[in-house]
Amino acid sequence: xxxxxxxxxxxxxxxxxxxxxxxxxxxxxxxxxxxxxxxxxxxxxxxxxxxxxxxxxxxxxxxxxxxxxxxxxxxxxxxxxxxxxxxxxxxxxxxxxxxxxxxxxxxxxxxxxxxxxxxxxxxxxxxxxxxxxxxxxxxxxxxxxxxxxxxxxxxxxxxxxxxxxxxxxxxxxxxxxxxxxxxxxxxxxxxxxxxxxxxxxxxxxxxxxxxxxxxxxxxxxxxxxxxxxxxxxxxxxxxxxxxxxxxxxxxxxxxxxxxxxxxxxxxxxxxxxxxxxxxxxxxxxxxxxxxxxxxxxxxxxxxxxxxxxxxxxxxxxxxxxxxxxxxxxxxxxxxxxxxxxxxxxxxxxxxxxxxxxxxxxxxxxxxxxxxxxxxxxxxxxxxxxxxxxxxxxxxxxxxxxxxxxxxxxxxxxxxxxxxxxxxxxxxxxxxxxxxxxxxxxxxxxxxxxxxxxxxxxxxxxxxxxxxxxxxxxxxxxxxxxxxxxxxxxxxxxxxxxxxxxxxxxxxxxxxxxxxxxxxxxxxx
Numbered sequence: 315x316x317x318x319x320x321x322x323x324x325x326x327x328x329x330x331x332x333x334x335x336x337x338x339x340x341x342x343x344x345x346x347x348x349x350x351x352x353x354x355x356x357x358x359x360x361x362x363x364x365x366x367x368x369x370x371x372x373x374x375x376x377x378x379x380x381x382x383x384x385x386x387x388x389x390x391x392x393x394x395x396x397x398x399x400x401x402x403x404x405x406x407x408x409x410x411x412x413x414x415x416x417x418x419x420x421x422x423x424x425x426x427x428x429x430x431x432x433x434x435x436x437x438x439x440x441x442x443x444x445x446x447x448x449x450x451x452x453x454x455x456x457x458x459x460x461x462x463x464x465x466x467x468x469x470x471x472x473x474x475x476x477x478x479x480x481x482x483x484x485x486x487x488x489x490x491x492x493x494x495x496x497x498x499x500x501x502x503x504x505x506x507x508x509x510x511x512x513x514x515x516x517x518x519x520x521x522x523x524x525x526x527x528x529x530x531x532x533x534x535x536x537x538x539x540x541x542x543x544x545x546x547x548x549x550x551x552x553x554x555x556x557x558x559x560x561x562x563x564x565x566x567x568x569x570x571x572x573x574x575x576x577x578x579x580x581x582x583x584x585x586x587x588x589x590x591x592x593x594x595x596x597x598x599x600x601x602x603x604x605x606x607x608x609x610x611x612x613x614x615x616x617x618x619x620x621x622x623x624x625x626x627x628x629x630x631x632x633x634x635x636x637x638x639x640x641x642x643x644x645x646x647x648x649x650x651x652x653x654x655x656x657x658x659x660x661x662x663x664x665x666x667x668x669x670x671x672x673x674x675x676x677x678x679x680x681x682x683x684x685x686x687x688x689x690x691x692x693x694x695x696x697x698x699x700x701x702x703x704x705x706x707x708x709x710x711x712x713x714x715x716x717x718x719x720x721x722x723x724x725x726x727x728x729x730x731x732x733x734x735x736x737x738x739x740x741x742x743x744x745x746x747x748x749x750x751x752x753x754x755x756x757x758x759x760x761x762x763x764x765x766x767x768x769x770x771x772x773x774x775x776x777x778x779x780x781x782x783x784x785x786x787x788x789x790x791x792x793x794x795x796x797x798x799x800x801x802x803x804x805x806x807x808x809x810x811x812x813x814x815x816x817x818x819x820x821x822x823x824x825x826x827x828x829x830x831x832x833x834x835x836x837x838x
Contacts, residue, residue: 327456330473335460336393340466340626350462353405355397356433357459359385388740396436399638400640407462424501424527434468434527441471444478447494451485472530476537480797483565492565496572502527507580521752522786525585529793532582532590535573538566556720574599579625583632585790586798591629598622602649627653631660655687664694682721689728705729720751727751734759739766752783754805761812773816780809 321329335358339351362385380386380401386394430436441464448454457478464471482491506528509521542563566708575598582591599622624640630638639660642653651674657669674681685708692701708725727750733742734755742763750756757780764773784805791798 323453323456324384324388326453326477327361329387330456330460330470331355331385332389332393333359333396334467334470334473335463336396336695338463338470343468347466349405350465351467352400352403354459354463356400356403356405357384357455359397359401361385361456362387366545378390403450407459424498424505431523434531434779435528436467436527437471437475438465441475444475444482444495447486447488447491447493448478448482449693450487451481457481475530476541477536479534479538479569480541480566483569484562492569496569499531499569499573500577501564502531503577503581506584506589507577509584522783522790525787525790526793528585529583529587529790532578532587533793535570535578538570542566574598576622576625579629580703583625583629586632588629588632591625592633595622595626595629624652627656631656634660637646659691662694664691667691668695682724686724686728691727693731693735698732698738700728701732702736702738703734703739723751727753727756731755732758734762739763741772743767754780754784757783757806758812761809765812765816770816777809777813781806784809 335351335354339355340349342348342351362383363379377398380394380398383401386397386401391399424436424440425428430439442461445457445461445464448457455600457474460470460474464474479495483495498633502524506524509524545563566599575594579591579594579598582588582594602622627639627642630642639657651670655667655670655674657665658670668688668691671684671691675688678684689701689704692698692704705725705728726745726748729745730742730750731753733739733745742759746756746760746763757776761773761774761780764770764776784802788802789800791802
């Protein structure tokens with residue numbers, strides 16, 4: 315469990331002040347944010363104040379009261395010197411109506427009518443909403459003191475958010491607030507699961523931003539689980555009759571149990587947290603089967619979970635465990651074409667997988683996922699010319715104009731990948747002229763095209779965009795584990811190599827511009 319799970323109110327105020335509020339004060343970009351931080355610090359110091367200490371002068375009062383202030387005495391020396399003026403300060407927070415004049419944040423859940431557009435917008439809005447709901451709770455006065463800081467300082471918000479949830483769930487007299495917290499977490503998970511099922515087209519929020527929201531929900535769920543584990547390890551007090559008193563962890567456990575295992579697995583799959591997805595899938599199947607079922611009955615029950623088995627199949631495929639994949643295939647009573655292609659792709663049997671996709675397209679030529687899988691097999695087999703011909707045949711590019719639907723963007727993206735690997739600059743320019751689905755390979759193709767054309771201004775613009783896209787993914791991946799950032803760091807390395815190559819081929823004159831041109835060959 316976390317080391318601060320057992321903090322008293324004074325120790326909690328000391329930790330909040332030392333590690334977060336002081337940093338928020340030092341990093342404040344304007345006087346308004348500075349005022350919010352100083353007010354929060356002042357309120358933390360009031361928790362340990364001795365009201366009996368009085369002095370005729372304000373400076374003497376600050377020094378004298380600091381000596382008897384429990385919170386102040388526990389602070390490091392450098393922090394004491396910074397917060398000493400706030401021991402006797404008398405800042406007052408404006409009313410909520412006046413606060414909204416500074417920065418208007420809609421108090422809405424993730425799936426509300428006015429949906430947040432970024433991770434910061436969502437997490438700040440949710441924290442402010444929970445702070446307003448904590449007015450009738452034991453530590454509500456601490457959280458209300460941080461309301462202004464919670465609008466801007468992300469580190470403070472991330473620290474107090476799980477504490478806010480525990481405080482409200484355990485102590486708020488309004489039990490509908492518990493339902494609101496569950497609905498908020500479910501809204502984020504449902505958005506991720508829906509986006510994964512729709513191939514990335516279902517959520518209004520950007521992919522990297524949505525990933526950070528999902529990972530924050532996972533972190534809160536883990537925090538609550540550790541909190542429950544810590545408090546369950548304590549001895550349960552008994553009532554006068556000798557019967558155990560109700561566990562204080564039951565309301566928190568209800569919040570955790572309200573998150574379906576299958577939904578958690580699908581959301582984890584969307585953010586590429588495959589170990590977590592595998593764990594949740596195993597827990598889901600055990601929960602569905604139950605301890606009563608044995609042998610044949612257990613297998614029959616598992617085979618009824620088509621959606622779960624398909625999700626588990628995808629998780630194991632991404633973990634790259636061929637033995638487990640074969641085991642899951644044998645669990646199925648009837649092997650589907652999709653499961654067969656996944657198994658062949660995992661074994662890198664691209665030729666066999668290609669034939670399976672061709673068989674599927676014969677029965678349903680309009681199946682986009684089957685079409686994209688077919689193109690991916692051609693890419694892995696190095697059949698670039700065939701890929702380009704198929705993308706053009708599918709209408710991704712036409713002489714009359716460009717189709718702007720999402721399906722065409724995906725197909726054009728595959729055409730870009732084939733064209734730059736083949737070094738076919740004419741086809742690459744034709745595919746890139748229309749909107750394509752966001753993909754790193756597409757960004758690389760456009761960068762190579764700009765180099766080939768000598769358009770260095772466009773190259774710089776595309777390079778900045780590609781870097782920002784990768785950095786957004788790194789920010790989300792690092793919230794789960796640093797290991798997940800390695801492939802993204804390799805992409806940044808590739809972009810740096812392209813930037814360095816631009817300096818080698820950048821023309822000093824019109825004559826040199828017609829010199830050697832960089833080729834996409836070898837970058838596949």
